Amino acid sequence: MFRNLILGSPVSSRLFTAASKSKWQISQRLAPLASRVIVKRPLTVNHKKLSDVSVTKPIFTEEERKKVAADRLKQLEPYVSKLPEKWIPYAELMRLDKPAGTWYLFLPSAWAIMLAGFELVSPISQTLYILGLFGIGSIVMRGAGCTINDILDKNFDDKVIRTIERPIASGRVSKTNATKFLVAQLTVGLGVLLSLPLDCFLLGASSLSLVLTYPLFKRFTYYPQVALSACFNWGTLLGFAAMGDWNWGLMLPLYFATFNWCMIYDTIYAHQDKLWDVKAGVKSTALKWGANTKNICYGLASLQVSSLAFMGVYGALGPGFWIAGTIFSYRMINMIKRTNLDSIKSCWEAFNINVTSAKIFTVGILVDYILRLFGFI
Numbered sequence: 001m002f003r004n005l006i007l008g009s010p011v012s013s014r015l016f017t018a019a020s021k022s023k024w025q026i027s028q029r030l031a032p033l034a035s036r037v038i039v040k041r042p043l044t045v046n047h048k049k050l051s052d053v054s055v056t057k058p059i060f061t062e063e064e065r066k067k068v069a070a071d072r073l074k075q076l077e078p079y080v081s082k083l084p085e086k087w088i089p090y091a092e093l094m095r096l097d098k099p100a101g102t103w104y105l106f107l108p109s110a111w112a113i114m115l116a117g118f119e120l121v122s123p124i125s126q127t128l129y130i131l132g133l134f135g136i137g138s139i140v141m142r143g144a145g146c147t148i149n150d151i152l153d154k155n156f157d158d159k160v161i162r163t164i165e166r167p168i169a170s171g172r173v174s175k176t177n178a179t180k181f182l183v184a185q186l187t188v189g190l191g192v193l194l195s196l197p198l199d200c201f202l203l204g205a206s207s208l209s210l211v212l213t214y215p216l217f218k219r220f221t222y223y224p225q226v227a228l229s230a231c232f233n234w235g236t237l238l239g240f241a242a243m244g245d246w247n248w249g250l251m252l253p254l255y256f257a258t259f260n261w262c263m264i265y266d267t268i269y270a271h272q273d274k275l276w277d278v279k280a281g282v283k284s285t286a287l288k289w290g291a292n293t294k295n296i297c298y299g300l301a302s303l304q305v306s307s308l309a310f311m312g313v314y315g316a317l318g319p320g321f322w323i324a325g326t327i328f329s330y331r332m333i334n335m336i337k338r339t340n341l342d343s344i345k346s347c348w349e350a351f352n353i354n355v356t357s358a359k360i361f362t363v364g365i366l367v368d369y370i371l372r373l374f375g376f377i
Helices: 002-008 010-034 062-075 088-093 100-120 124-152 175-194 198-205 208-220 224-232 235-242 248-280 285-314 319-338 344-373
Strands: 038-045 048-054
Touching: 088 124, 088 175, 100 124, 100 235, 100 248, 100 344, 124 175, 124 208, 124 235, 175 198, 198 235, 208 224, 224 248, 235 248, 248 285, 248 319, 248 344, 285 319, 319 344
Parallel strands: none
Antiparallel strands: 038 048
8 A cells, every 4th residue: 555655655756767767778878888889990991090990790781682682684695694584593593594614613524634735735625625624614613612602601791782682692592402402413523523533533622621611711811812722723733633643743833833823813703792791700912911912912923923824844844834824923013003902893893804814824834735736737
């Protein structure tokens, strides 16, 4: 009764109302903070130091989402869009709509195969056969690597504007179906390996641990590009071995050259996502190197060019190698110089321009191989 008298008095009613209002105001102020975690860590993005980074899922505007969706449909042209509708998400999972990565995987292998053919004067039938196997392997294993990446990165991809439309992140392919598709791709890749000599099988299989674990590196180190460069250029070793040429004097310098090359182009590629990577908690050399990226890339380029020059001298390679190699090196250094690392468009253009440079180098090595076959050099 005493409690009812107190609570029923005018004074107590006003006090209770005021307290409730104050509590409601405090809760409203704290609500936004409850949905995020503030992580204190120094990072460099756009060459500025960030001391407070909010690790939350960004809210993209409707306009941004529509643009990304439109860009995805545009990239499906002209080939992937012609596939049956149910196949398209799996083609995207393999990145068939973005062939640059497949070229990056295949071309270094092709260099090794043709250089071995040049050295051994291998018949063109053998060279074409091995190139065909590596072409199939590049498409399938690049697809498998991308599938693994998307399975493990689902919770990262939906926080980065460039990747929100990926098949798993967007919900168009389930993790279960993606895993089944991954097994199918690895089976085809195994078939390609089994078509090679036993020593090649062992060499190729030894890179699978890196292929399977690469996506995890970005979670705990700023150097996932090192893991990618190590496994992505394994074909330079495997290509020589598949042709029966175990000349380590050419194999190792080519591997070292392509390793540094991959570090350059994948760091530039990573600069596209640096703002969102910070929010998502993803690490990369783009974030680690920041304003020093170009200077470091110039250093890596000098190591790459030196390795290629050593190969040219050691292997007594022909004029095609030297001429195309010079053009390749010039275009790469010029690409580093011209790229605006704070522009997504500029970084993407550089990534694709680099593929063209690699194709030019491929033509030079092919010319030498043909000249050797016909006895001109």
